[in-house]
Amino acid sequence: MFWLAIDASAPAGHDKMERLTSVGDQRIMRKNVKKIGLGGAAVLGLLLAVPASPAFAIDQVACGQRDDFVKLEIALGGGLGTNRCFANAGVTAVDIDGVHTITSGNNKVTINWEYGGLYYTETLDPGFRISTNGSGETARVYEVRIW
Template sequence: MKRSTSRIAVTVMAAAALTALLPAFPAAAINQTDCGDRTDFVKVWYDGGAQTMCFANGGTVTLQLPDVTKVTSGDNNVAMFLGARAVTMNKWSTLVDTEGLNATLHALQIY
């Protein structure tokens, strides 16, 4: 019960911090999309790199993608909560987990 409560608290704090830290933009429809061969999408490698997920369009989404090993921003500016850290990425950037942190991606914003 205590662990579940702490996870909820972390998620709520992450969403509140994203809202406070990032500039306000009109609502947009961020969506998951097929990665294909495209490199302009935000691409997340998770589950130890065994799975990938891509996102397009501006907006914010809350997720629970475990053990993220790599994130590429494509042609997007990105902010996210990865583990307990708030991370921002400029266009065409790559973030790789070289420290074996096994962090969970809690929230992602494309702006």
């Protein structure tokens, strides 16, 4: 209310200086309220602008004797090998070199891999397996997605 600040006539019992001080206090209050309001709007805007991320619940698990997990069989060289297994729906980035066989277990799985500088994607239904058929060739798997 700017008109109060420049009004030369004071109501009865009040002097001009007292009115100007109260107007200044009102301006400071408005600025504070405005800052709080803008801060709240910014927080709300961030909450609305950042989409909810899907849950990435995929887990790397011990394979044991189970055949229901997604299994990557890995050649270590010299006739030695190991494996890595994954369970639960989700997606994970990995960097697993030396993979020669992929088994889907009881899952629908998409595997992204690199071989010879080219990138490939394969989706396997439950119970399927892909392999290099003992050729000794291996690939680097860089993503596992269980549907």
